Amino acid sequence: MTLLVAVLAAAPLAAQQEQQRVVRGLSFEGNHAIDDYTLRAAIATTNSSAFATKWYLRWIRFLGEKRYFNELEFRRDVVRLLLLYRQSGYMNAVIDTLVRREGRDAYIKFRIYEGDPVRLAELHVLGLDSILDVQRLQRDLPLHVGDPFNRALFQASADTIVSRLKNLGYPYADILRNYDVDVAALRAVATLEALPGPRMRVGQVLITGAEKVDTGTVRRMLSVRAGDWFRQDQLYLTQRDLYGLGM
Template sequence: MNRFSKAFLVAGCALSTSIVARNLPAQDLRCDPGDVEVRRLSFAGNTAFSDAELASAVVTTPSGWARRFLRLPTAVKYCLDRAELPNDRIRLIVFYRRRGFPDVTVDTVVNALSRNAVEVNFRIHEGRPITIAELTVTGLEKVENAIVFTRGLPVVAGARFDRVNVQAARDTITRRLRNAGYPQAQLDTPRPHVDAARYLAWDTLVVRPGPLTRLGGIAITATPFENNTRQISDRVVRRLLGLDPGRLYREDDLLNAQRRLYQTEAYQHVTLFPDSLSRNDSIVTLHAVLIENAMNAARLGAGYGTLDCFRVTGELSNYNFMKRAQRLDLTARVSKIGI
């Protein structure tokens, strides 16, 4: 096993530790007797990533700005968790190795600033990064205007071999395809070939777009509000959705249609989803599952002012005006009551 493979094996084993770290609290806010406050957190030797990026990858956190600079006793205070400090070193190593630095080393230094306060410094030697010698995207040969789906990806040949950016490239291509008529689009990433001696990597993104798909019918299931009868017809729902049969399937169109129904305030729940597809389906049926809301709402407010004395304001809203899911608001105000 070469040096690069060993480095990424360690990164893979420690990855779960890195992910869990972001869900953990930093230090105990209570700071038990004998604990020392983290007054400063610093990094040295980092050139590829900013201090802020590295600080987000570790658990150790300095006290709040107001406490560190203004010495406000009520401001947020964080104390040093010595059990987490070695884990923070591992988190930084994993962070760097996943982003193309297999030879990174990290040392931890705790400097006393006073009897009850310390500075935590991570000294980093990044080492030489792995460079992408070639990035190949296959599977788009039968897709029209294939260049559109691979333009401006966050990873290109000649860039650092960053696994986070490779995943972002996968997500970008998948999202673009699903917004261009390919709801079944998937990407596979075979294991990259890495030449550890030359610090070069060759990676491939294998695209499986599936068939070009258009919208078919829309099956609407609507539940009326409480014990009432249904108020909004299928015809009005289809008009609001704006998803005409025959148009290309686009995920963004479904999200926009869902948003339009919510904006009427006539529905308390809206779900849009495609029917299950086989690998050969080119027509998709959409399902709209709706739960209607109360179609009328009334609000009453009262107040007192030096000029108006007592005043009362009333509002009445109807969310299905003329049975078209349109909103009508009526407002009335009475003031100078008691004069």
């Protein structure tokens, strides 16, 4: 029984010793489409502070935060980077790694082979012909035809359209998103179909809970007036102004 306990205890101890390696260096190689800052933010492995990485400062032991190498999270980081690249349109990206272990120190490098991106070949914006200038709107969207098909920018484009509609009197505006990706041809076709809903005006404006501020003062601060077309940005502006009054 004693022997069994000793054997079982050895594995966690070995794992603990492995995790005690300090990350002294973390770098990326081959990335052009995505900067180092964004890549660092996407992974769990982090570099130690300057006091813990610069050899001429390490002797000051009480300064600088040390970050320890975790093998499991490191493997997951490869998947995280692959997902980030694929969401950015780089479906053929490959992530290689190099870990140099020196005693209790670890130096990590991610080697990235981005490959050619899937590019947006067509972007169809539907449901807005009688409300907005679609061609002008498309120029204002974060994602354009010819760009790498970045799904985050595709979502941001949808949000931009909804925001425009809500500032034109459509409080219940929504949008349908659809896209088709041909990885072999490096080509994507996307559609944004707006569902504006009814255009509405502001009805009665009610003021409640203004115990410390005169109601007339509050009304003068309002950017929203009864009878105006609903505008989400004016509602946010009113909220900000009221916060300024301490409400």
